[in-house]
Amino acid sequence: MEAEKIQLSKRDRLSVAWRSTFIQGSWNYERMQNGGWAYSMIPAIKKLYTTKEDRSLALKRHLEFFNTHPYIASPILGVTLALEEERANGAPVDDVAIQGVKVGMMGPLAGVGDPVFWFTVRPMLGALGASLAMGGSILGPIIFFVAWNLIRWGFMWYTQEFGYKAGSKITDDLSGGLLQDITKGASILGMFVLASLVQRWVSINFQPVVSRVQLDEGAYIDWDSLPSGAEGIRQAIEQVNSGLSLSPVKVTTLQDNLDQLIPGLAPLLLTLLCMYLLKKKVSPIIIILGLFVVGIGGHLIGLL
Amino acid sequence: MSIISIILVILVAFLAGVEGILDEFQFHQPLVACTLIGLVTGNLTAGIILGGTLQMIALGWANIGAAVAPDAALASVASAIILVLGGQGVDGVPAAIAIAVPLAVAGLFLTMVVRTLAVPIVHLMDSAAEDGNFRRIELLHIAAVIMQGVRIAIPAGALLFIPAATVQSFLESMPAWLTDGMAIGGGMVVAVGYALVINMMATKEVWPFFIIGFVVAAMTELTLIALGALGVAIALIYLNLSKMGGSSNGGGSNSGDPLGDILNDY
Numbered sequence: 001m002e003a004e005k006i007q008l009s010k011r012d013r014l015s016v017a018w019r020s021t022f023i024q025g026s027w028n029y030e031r032m033q034n035g036g037w038a039y040s041m042i043p044a045i046k047k048l049y050t051t052k053e054d055r056s057l058a059l060k061r062h063l064e065f066f067n068t069h070p071y072i073a074s075p076i077l078g079v080t081l082a083l084e085e086e087r088a089n090g091a092p093v094d095d096v097a098i099q100g101v102k103v104g105m106m107g108p109l110a111g112v113g114d115p116v117f118w119f120t121v122r123p124m125l126g127a128l129g130a131s132l133a134m135g136g137s138i139l140g141p142i143i144f145f146v147a148w149n150l151i152r153w154g155f156m157w158y159t160q161e162f163g164y165k166a167g168s169k170i171t172d173d174l175s176g177g178l179l180q181d182i183t184k185g186a187s188i189l190g191m192f193v194l195a196s197l198v199q200r201w202v203s204i205n206f207q208p209v210v211s212r213v214q215l216d217e218g219a220y221i222d223w224d225s226l227p228s229g230a231e232g233i234r235q236a237i238e239q240v241n242s243g244l245s246l247s248p249v250k251v252t253t254l255q256d257n258l259d260q261l262i263p264g265l266a267p268l269l270l271t272l273l274c275m276y277l278l279k280k281k282v283s284p285i286i287i288i289l290g291l292f293v294v295g296i297g298g299h300l301i302g303l304l
Numbered sequence: 305m306s307i308i309s310i311i312l313v314i315l316v317a318f319l320a321g322v323e324g325i326l327d328e329f330q331f332h333q334p335l336v337a338c339t340l341i342g343l344v345t346g347n348l349t350a351g352i353i354l355g356g357t358l359q360m361i362a363l364g365w366a367n368i369g370a371a372v373a374p375d376a377a378l379a380s381v382a383s384a385i386i387l388v389l390g391g392q393g394v395d396g397v398p399a400a401i402a403i404a405v406p407l408a409v410a411g412l413f414l415t416m417v418v419r420t421l422a423v424p425i426v427h428l429m430d431s432a433a434e435d436g437n438f439r440r441i442e443l444l445h446i447a448a449v450i451m452q453g454v455r456i457a458i459p460a461g462a463l464l465f466i467p468a469a470t471v472q473s474f475l476e477s478m479p480a481w482l483t484d485g486m487a488i489g490g491g492m493v494v495a496v497g498y499a500l501v502i503n504m505m506a507t508k509e510v511w512p513f514f515i516i517g518f519v520v521a522a523m524t525e526l527t528l529i530a531l532g533a534l535g536v537a538i539a540l541i542y543l544n545l546s547k548m549g550g551s552s553n554g555g556g557s558n559s560g561d562p563l564g565d566i567l568n569d570y
Contacts, residue, residue, distance in 0.1 A: 115504070126362075129356070188510050188539040191517065263522045291495075295487075
């Protein structure tokens with residue numbers, strides 16, 4: 001007797017993908033994402049199993065410990081859907097095989113998700129959006145929100161389908177160099193972009209004046225000798241363009257001297273100091289509060 | 305503040321709280337949360353600027369594995385509400401930022417409490433699974449999601465009931481040296497987020513790219529998008545080159561190095 005093969009429709013798979021948006025919803029200290037995982041699998045379990053015993057067993061097997069990067073759960077869900085489908089159609093796929101695939105994939109894949117999404121894409125989009133937003137532009141938040149969600153949903157749906165189609169074969173693909181390449185590529189891009197963000201967006205401005213030099217006659221604009229009215233403004237702008245100083249005294253601050261070495265040296269050193277402190281297990285919150293104290297203190301004594 | 309504004313603020317706070325755990329749509333990121341609160345209270349520009357400034361600080365805050373980062377959700381929602389109540393508009397941003405940081409710690413404890421409360425919920429799920437009861441598992445999961453939303457919605461609602469005059473006189477009592485100093489501190493605090501991320505990624509192999517990125521940013525006027533494109537190109541080139549090096553060690557005649565092939569043939 002040949003039973004008709006039960007298959008998950010695209011609709012079922014979309015329903016699973018949508019539910020996996022909430023995979024961290026019942027995140028808990030005992031089994032982490034297990035509740036969200038079971039919640040995501042429910043449309044598939046409903047379709048594939050009809051008896052109460054089978055459904056109960058399936059739910060229990062998907063309430064086991066699970067934790068990975070929330071978006072990386074998608075390819076794992078895809079593979080698990082393929083395995084459950086085979087099992088429902090009578091293939092000898094046991095609990096151990098399903099659990100093995102889940103656990104086998106979640107660790108290595110989480111190691112890809114964190115650097116790609118949290119350390120590369122979000123800081124880049126975030127910094128792009130924030131730099132626009134700090135100028136008051138609504139485009140900043142909109143670009144960040146839209147771009148992020150397009151990337152996220154595209155990734156989740158596409159990789160879930162990929163996992164579903166590849167099925168258990170996916171473990172072979174993953175053992176290749178592809179994952180390592182993605183991780184390394186993301187790290188390279190991340191380091192490159194972070195360095196430029198440190199240079200552009202960490203701001204320290206040392207106020208102390210290093211020198212005041214009286215400039216020679218003719219090296220600055222002699223405001224008294226300019227004609228009045230628009231003609232005077234025009235001449236003043238011309239003189240500025242030709243390199244004359246606005247005031248007869250050239251003031252050099254400590255910051256100007258540092259910028260001659262390379263602009264952003266102090267922010268770089270500060271970042272390295274923070275990295276050192278974090279490695280020494282100093283809490284980021286303590287460092288943040290400390291820097292506010294340094295900012296206020298430094299401002300009071302005229303250093304910053 | 306009108307009733308509609310109050311309801312919308314609480315709704316935004318709820319979404320931010322939910323996202324604080326889900327980390328999907330990013331409603332909890334300052335850039336989005338502060339902008340939305342600014343929007344629903346008629347302080348759009350100040351909200352956007354606060355969001356951008358706070359976002360720079362929060363760039364490196366990410367939940368990795370079971371570790372919980374400072375809570376961007378409560379920090380952005382509460383500081384935006386205080387900014388609105390303070391009525392100083394854009395000038396109130398440095399003070400709001402300074403308030404946001406301790407709030408991020410408070411939010412961290414709240415989320416740890418909720419994550420612990422979720423343990424009995426999954427135990428209830430276990431017994432629902434025993435009965436094969438789909439509906440109950442779904443409801444329990446949704447209840448856990450709502451619990452995370454309420455975590456931020458309640459503090460936000462409570463803040464709204466503090467009279468605006470109290471907030472204003474509190475903010476006005478802050479002297480200029482304090483707010484200026486905080487703005488300066490805010491410029492430095494950004495480094496902590498970057499340091500968190502760099503610590504996660506840095507290996508001997510990728511440090512040179514950090515140096516290149518720093519120098520290129522310092523010496524050119526390239527925009528962030530241009531720098532990103534350059535970074536992608538460099539990463540691709542590096543990956544391809546390192547593969548070629550590997551295959552030539554294999555001793556094949558096709559080493560990807562035409563000059564070397566010609567020399568070998570002689």
